[in-house]
Amino acid sequence: MGRGRQGRKRFWRWRSNPLRRRDDIAEAWVVLAVWILVLVGGTIVGLAAAHATASTLDRQRADRHSVPAVLLADVPRPTSGKWSSGDKDLAKVRWRAPDGSVRVDRTLVTVGLRVGSRVVVWEDARGTLVTEPPGPTEATLEAAVMGGFAALALAGSVCATGALVRRRLDQRRMAGWDREWDLVGPRWGHRTG
Incomplete structure (x- = not known):
């Protein structure tokens, strides 16, 4: 066999x-x-x-883009003493939308920033704040x-x-x-x- x-x-x-x-x-x-x-x-x-x-x-990466914004309120560090440079909190920001209008909304920003600080926010084609799109990796x-x-x-x-x-x-x-x-x-x- x-x-x-x-x-x-x-x-x-x-x-x-x-x-x-x-x-x-x-x-x-x-x-x-x-x-x-x-x-x-x-x-x-x-x-x-x-x-x-x-x-x-x-x-998402194609539709979203970063724009400069101005912080409208202080973002204090947590009082517990435990915080890192990557900690974020909601705060009001002002930016100019694609149509030229001035917009105000809340978004996540790094803690410890003072009013008037320049931050980068992300918006879609309509000028609505969105989260930062993930990078290629x-x-x-x-x-x-x-x-x-x-x-x-x-x-x-x-x-x-x-x-x-x-x-x-x-x-x-x-x-x-x-x-x-x-x-x-x-x-x-x-x-x-």
């Missing part, structure tokens, strides 16, 4: 097993389908989610994370569905074994227990 044929026989052993049942074959196909859906479907869904996230973040990382979460979500739901189907098949097998035992058991004579 050739090596390739022996490998196929070993791999498909469940096909020639005299004890196999239709539910065993169905379970084998369910397991195969789950693996294919997890690997292929997870890859496709993950790539699609990553691409959609990257496109959205690219649009952050956008790539965020797209990868979102793609990974989407792939894991698909994999989790497919595996859960497969587990439910396999559980139902196990229940059917157990019920079948119980029926068969009820037929064969009395022929064996005296039952113990």
